[in-house]
Amino acid sequence: MKARQKRLVFIGLAIIGIGAASTLAITALNSNISYFFSPSQVLANEAPPNHVFRLGGLVTKGSLIRESDSLKIHFDVTDNAKTVKVIYTGILPDLFSEGKGVVTKGKLGADGVFYAEEVLAKHDEEYVPPEVASTLKTAHAEGVTNTATTSNGASN
């Protein structure tokens, strides 16, 4: 084998090794549970007790309560299977809303309530103007036959 071919084989093997390392890292990321815990995991006691961790899921519709005399906020986080109550004092991010994704950081109290120090809003990868979004949503949710009657209530 010429020296050049040897180097080619060497680099080829190196790249195969790196591919393997990448695959392993991605597998590790896929089974990653440490970025946030779902409500089901929290209720199954998989989250570390007495430690700060992240709780992620959807804000339950109709669960948001703002106390009138303070910045204290109550809401529920759900993964559509289990629900955890969250209490947070502070200002919510712009995109926080009911039914949308949220990542909160804090501790689970003995009373089963999650006391959040930080609340982050998740958003999805849809980037469309409001008009387009409301037509899509109407057609999707109400069915094409009902679009004419519900077009007023679709923009939120």
Added chain:
Amino acid sequence: MNVNWFKFASPPAFYSLAGRLIPIFWGLTLTLLVIGLYWGFFQTTDQLGGSNPQKEYYRIIFIHVSSAWMSMWLYFVMVVWAAIGLVFNTRLSFMMAKAIAPTGAVFTFLALWTGAFWGRPSWGTYWDWDPRLTSELVLFFMYIGYIALHSAIDDIRRADRASALLAIVGLVMVPVIFWSINCPDPNQCAALHQRSNLTKIDGNILFAMLTMSLAFWMYSFAATFMRLRSLILTREAESIWVRELLTQRGEQ
């Protein structure tokens, strides 16, 4: 048309070719930048709707996504040149890899920086140790490590080979960054960063985003070739063609 591509593997030939190409790439960069920014600011919606009701600040996407793409793409191209250099011992390939690194680092920084300013209003934080954000930060360190290692070794041939190996090892990060949000099962990707899906983006927004990406790509060519020309001159300073070039310049 029969072009002898290997002709341009010689530094003097590539030096003059790059000199002719640089103005073209600058022209393309500026044209695409003007179109992309105009379209991004004046032909797109002021406010997003639906499940992602972001306000004006969503326009950071035109810089953010384009520079994040370039940060990954340039790393890949840098590794390709580094590997070619290691296998065929070609001087120009190593110079190519070295010339790409600073531009790649700049785009990685830009992606992280604009991401922070986008994350604050939308998510509620400048930074979080989310898989996507963390892996992009590691990519930034890979670029910095490559540049630092290269400048830490005095002998240029050793520096070229050592940093090329480091670059190849760092390639492991590029698929990790990509799959950190695009893993097949969305329930397994616990992340703050949204997934990427070009089919869910409005046509005008997508057009501005792709135009900006092309502009950044053309800029990468222009900046890399300029850096490459000065690298060629520095490394070949003792050769006859550089001396002749300098005397010609002196006579003019």
